[in-house]
Amino acid sequence: MSKRIIIIGGGIIGLLSGRELLRRGHVVTLLDGGTLRGSASTGNAGMISPGHPPIPTPEVAQQAIRMMLDRRSPLYIPPRPSLSLLSWLLAFRRACRPAHYSMVSTVLDRFSLRSRELFDPLLQEVPEALEATGFWQLVRTPEGLEHLVEERDRLESAGFDVELKKGDALHAEISGWDEDVQAGLVHRSGIVARPDDLLLHLADRLEAAGGQLRTGTKVTRIHRTGQAFDSVELDSGERIEGDALLVAAGIWTTQFAKDLDIRIPMQAAKGYHVMLEMDDPPDAAAVLQEACVVVNPMGHQVRLAGTLELSGINDRMVRRRLDMLAEATRSYMARVEDARRVSEWNGLRPCTADGLPAIGNVPGMSNAFVATGHAMMGVTLGPATAEMITDCIDGRAIPDWAEPMNIARYR
Ligand SMILES: Cc1cc2nc3c(=O)[nH]c(=O)nc-3n(C[C@H](O)[C@H](O)[C@H](O)COP(=O)(O)OP(=O)(O)OC[C@H]3O[C@@H](n4cnc5c(N)ncnc54)[C@H](O)[C@@H]3O)c2cc1C
Structure with a gap:
């Protein structure tokens, strides 16, 4: 079933996830507080190193x-x-x-x-x-x-x-x-990647595939009703509602830990x-x-x-x-x-601290998801992360072998 998904963060993880969610028929709104230039996803070394x-x-x-x-x-x-x-x-x-x-x-x-x-x-x-x-x-x-x-x-x-x-x-x-x-x-x-070009290409393709991309749009709060996410609040005061939320804001994901009631060390x-x-x-x-x-x-x-x-x-x-x-x-x-x-x-x-990304459904919330913590491997692991988090949003469990990466380990 098609859902309205809000993604916070237009780095490599947010953009690749948006791409995969669109491919599977969801409606995607991606919000980024910056310009898509200057994040780790553009300035990195560009080695995709399995x-x-x-x-x-x-x-x-x-x-x-x-x-x-x-x-x-x-x-x-x-x-x-x-x-x-x-x-x-x-x-x-x-x-x-x-x-x-x-x-x-x-x-x-x-x-x-x-x-x-x-x-x-x-x-x-x-x-x-x-x-x-x-x-x-x-x-x-x-x-x-x-x-x-x-x-x-x-x-x-x-x-x-x-x-x-x-x-x-x-x-x-x-x-x-x-x-x-x-x-x-x-x-x-x-x-070997040219990270700046890769990111801009992904941003263009997201819009061409029907996704909404809003840059210069900083999310200040996540609102929930009980166990469910209902909307995000922007620095302008505007609120945007969605059926599900993906937080892929790199290191700034930690700033939403309180709203999501989780630890993201x-x-x-x-x-x-x-x-x-x-x-x-x-x-x-x-x-x-x-x-x-x-x-x-x-x-x-x-x-x-x-x-x-x-x-x-x-x-x-x-x-x-x-x-x-x-x-x-x-x-x-x-x-x-x-x-x-x-x-x-x-x-x-x-x-x-444990060397693994933190991916998956936020414990205690039915429709909020996180994908972050990729350290030195965000570009390398981007496509597989996008696939896994889209599976989670579509209601599939993280496979047993990947369980150590589950955000739920910080419960
Ligand atoms: C020097 C260096 C070299 C590297 N080399 C490699 C390499 O060779 N290969 C590799 O695989 N990885 C490499 N990495 C790691 C890789 O760059 C990161 O793992 C990856 O970019 C993380 O992506 P991300 O999307 O999670 O976060 P980010 O790229 O940090 O993107 C987060 C986005 O969220 C947005 N955001 C933050 N807060 C908000 C908010 N409140 N509202 C809206 N938007 C918000 C930001 O504007 C930003 O665009 C390197 C990193 C560095 C620093």
Whole structure:
């Protein structure tokens, strides 16, 4: 039965969900407080990377204290008096245990493989924003190589198409990188995106398919009658009614926790990018393992993206961390020093402590749904999330294997 669905949030999760809901015959109104430019969904690194590990891992647990104190660490947690941060960090530490990591990886591997399948029609539809070229994970140190070998073994045993190349064999396949780069793992099923173009395409298609898209429209409150959602209130005072609500507002989903009477324990993990102009950009997209920087060539420009900073919900640009991106890239590609910086950006990843997204029917409400918490994998997991949340809205249960991602775990 066709329902009037209101979606809060025009990031990758809201737009892909709107697309799927329209495809299944629902009437969609998508509300976004911004312009659809500037969110994590446009500024991200653009790697669609099935098999990407979660943030909490056993290795991260060992390095946690150093990261809290080191301003130059890719994962930086500036100390601040916040009870929610403290309880998030404690839960995060628990999630780094090997057994939890193994469970989370299994769920994310399966979810990301499904998402990769669902990207196929989009690859045909929007070739200017998505290319199935695969991408590289490059290393320049013996420790990096050791990590790559472990990563290859993990991914191969989970069924992903990866291959390790070293020395000359590597440099015969990629050009534009310094000889110091000694090995690379190619992720053949990876897709490289131009996130800004992808988002604008999805917005256009949503409207072309009959969806209503309202930007500059901030939702301030969710109204309910007993167990049921009935309307959202905008900052203008206007109220919009619907048969069901999907909150896909990234990190800002937490602002609706009280209205929905749920806990959504997330922290904002700030990331940065710089756009550089280069006459001879590298010919392949790559994750620089030791530096934790992603290099995504886009014509004569190159996006360097990375860093993960738990400093709360704000858009403060910390120059030192922004500059780290180019500095760290220099040891893989010295000529990046001569490149002209065209623009700078930061944005917030919505991160749960347990490393899994939070998807599903809001406990205790018949017609309210949430899809958030995708951390470093929002683009990668977008299509599978859209499919799963649409199933939920259509009355289907989350499958058993995906139950650890159910928002109901925070009851
Ligand atoms: C530096 C960096 C690199 C990344 N690289 C990758 C990558 O390579 N691959 C990958 O898969 N992922 C990557 N990510 C993660 C990915 O970008 C996020 O997981 C994803 O964008 C989250 O999407 P979202 O739709 O949940 O939230 P967002 O993109 O944050 O969108 C939320 C939207 O909700 C709107 N909103 C908020 N509050 C309200 C309100 N009250 N009313 C109306 N609208 C509201 C906002 O305006 C915004 O448009 C990266 C992130 C960063 C920061």
